[in-house]
Amino acid sequence: MSKKSLPTTRKQGKARLGDQIRSIADRLKQETDVQIKTTSRILGAAAQIAENHDRLISEVVEMVESDLNLEKQVSQKYIYTIDILKQQFKTLRDAKAHFNLKVSSWESLVNKLNTASYQTTIIQNKPQSNHTLTDNHVIKGEVNHKRIEKLIVFLEPDVAEIFPNSEAVNEGLRFLIRVTSKNSF
Structure with a gap:
């Protein structure tokens, strides 16, 4: 090399x-x-x-x-006055019978109807007529010419702790519907 x-x-x-x-x-x-x-x-x-x-x-x-x-x-919708009740019912007797209350005057009827505890009862127990129970537990009826459908649902105990009444369940479901419908677009 x-x-x-x-x-x-x-x-x-x-x-x-x-x-x-x-x-x-x-x-x-x-x-x-x-x-x-x-x-x-x-x-x-x-x-x-x-x-x-x-x-x-x-x-x-x-x-x-x-x-x-x-x-x-909604709570303001159910404010009664004497004039409104007199337009709706012919007599005080008819009005008392409709609301199932014992009163002595139109004024005392209005006062009872406008109390907070009675307002809650009216909102939760709206009067219904023509009810029919179908096989799938849907109750159908008409109130003031509007069609109403209610579904009977049984809550599990853990869910019932969170949603103690139908108002809470409906509020939660409406919220879920709005959130999912806004996010689906």
Whole structure:
């Protein structure tokens, strides 16, 4: 072997080693770029989630406020006056019989009907006529020419703890309907 071939081999070895180091550095740079892009996407998704969360909270607040306003409107619908009752019923006797109350005057009837405890009873037990019970436990009837359907449902004990009455069940189901219908679009 000549002395000239030995230094050439060292130069070639150093060149190969340098190429390998550059190759490793390039791969590390590419991996770093991928990691930066991935981190950026993750942060973008997190920002989108936070924005959606804020929007959902706003929607829930709006729905609750709407429910509260609707509840106020419903309770205001059942305010009776002497004039309204006299238009609805021919005599005090007819009105007393309809509401199943013992009173001595139109004024005392109005006072009893407008008490908070009686209002709750009216709202929960709206008078119905022409009831028929079908095989699937749906009660159908008409009140003031509006068709009404009620479904008899039996709650499991753990659910009944959360929803103690039909009003709470209906409120919860309406809320669920609104949330799912808004998010389905």
